[in-house]
Amino acid sequence: MIRVASYNMRKGIGTDRRRNPDRTLEVLREIDADVVALQEADRRFGTRKAVIPLHLIDEHSGWKPVNFGARAASMGWHGNAILVPKAAEVVDCAVIHLPALEPRGAVMADVRVNGATIRVVGMHLDLSGLWRKRQAHAILAHLAANPHPRPTVMMGDLNEWTRSAGCLKEFRRDFALADTGPSFHARRPVGRLDRIMVSPDLKVVDCGVHHSMAARTASDHLPIWADLAAA
Numbered sequence: 001m002i003r004v005a006s007y008n009m010r011k012g013i014g015t016d017r018r019r020n021p022d023r024t025l026e027v028l029r030e031i032d033a034d035v036v037a038l039q040e041a042d043r044r045f046g047t048r049k050a051v052i053p054l055h056l057i058d059e060h061s062g063w064k065p066v067n068f069g070a071r072a073a074s075m076g077w078h079g080n081a082i083l084v085p086k087a088a089e090v091v092d093c094a095v096i097h098l099p100a101l102e103p104r105g106a107v108m109a110d111v112r113v114n115g116a117t118i119r120v121v122g123m124h125l126d127l128s129g130l131w132r133k134r135q136a137h138a139i140l141a142h143l144a145a146n147p148h149p150r151p152t153v154m155m156g157d158l159n160e161w162t163r164s165a166g167c168l169k170e171f172r173r174d175f176a177l178a179d180t181g182p183s184f185h186a187r188r189p190v191g192r193l194d195r196i197m198v199s200p201d202l203k204v205v206d207c208g209v210h211h212s213m214a215a216r217t218a219s220d221h222l223p224i225w226a227d228l229a230a231a
Contacts, residue, residue: 001205002114002228005033006155006194008124008221011040011079012051015187015217021052023218025060031210031225034085034113036063037122037155041081042074044103050075062086066093066109078105080122080156088113096142098135100126106139110150116230118202119143123156129166132159136170152199153228157221159193171197178207180224186216196226203231 007028012019028036042048048071057063063083065075067090075081077095084090089112096106106123123139125132143152154175160166168177175197182189189209198204207226215222 002035002116002118003033003225004035004037004120004153004155004196004228005031005223005225006037006039006122006157006196007223008039008157008194008219009041009051010219010221011043013219015220019051020218021056023214025052025056027210027212027215027218027223028083029061030212030214031223033225035111035120036083037120038076038081038083039122039124039157040079041076042079044079047071047073049073057083066090066107068093068095068107070095076122077107078103078124080105080107080124082107082109082120082122084109084111085113091117096121096139098138100131100135101128102126104135106156108142117150119150119152121152121154123154123158125156125158125160125167127159132167133170136167140170140174151201151230153202154197156195157193158195160195161191161193163192168195175199176204178204178226180207180226181209183209183222183224184220186220186222189222194221194224196224198228201231202228205229
């Protein structure tokens with residue numbers, strides 16, 4: 001069993017308009033997932049510095065960020081980051097360049113955790129439906145071109161309000177969606193903007209939205225999670 005989670009942490013800025021990386025990390029510790037996909041994990045301008053200082057993650061959590069080697073001060077790529085257990089082996093990793101009007105990207109890592117190797121894709125898609133479809137095609141093409149297929153989980157903020165159309169229609173051809181529930185807006189969640197999707201060789205045993213008091217104030221999105229097992 002592997003627990004995964006996805007969280008648009010909004011650069012650490014909560015619904016109280018305060019930036020508090022310690023609070024963001026507190027929310028992640030509450031979920032206690034093996035693998036976490038983060039969105040908006042880096043500052044948008046300048047050196048794109050990581051919002052949660054790397055020493056804070058090292059000293060106060062059991063995770064380490066996957067090093068994509070993109071920017072020295074960043075945790076990920078265009079704000080997308082993946083956290084894995086410190087003891088986990090990162091077999092392979094890559095950034096995925098996406099077609100976009102505004103800065104967007106995705107990241108991928110093959111991680112050996114709990115005795116199994118899974119492929120994890122983290123993403124934050126565009127506000128435009130047309131560009132979301134193009135980005136979905138780019139991500140699926142990247143996966144299809146990989147010569148080493150693995151059980152795959154894709155997670156992130158898809159910015160898709162519809163339940164089955166748009167970019168979800170593209171992803172659902174090969175992936176099943178976890179029925180986690182609405183995660184946006186954190187104070188009154190009505191939108192299922194955040195999604196977890198799995199390949200046919202994985203099954204979702206349990207899933208949900210994390211609704212703690214800290215989560216309701218740490219970001220405008222609530223984190224989502226899923227427990228996965230081999231199908």
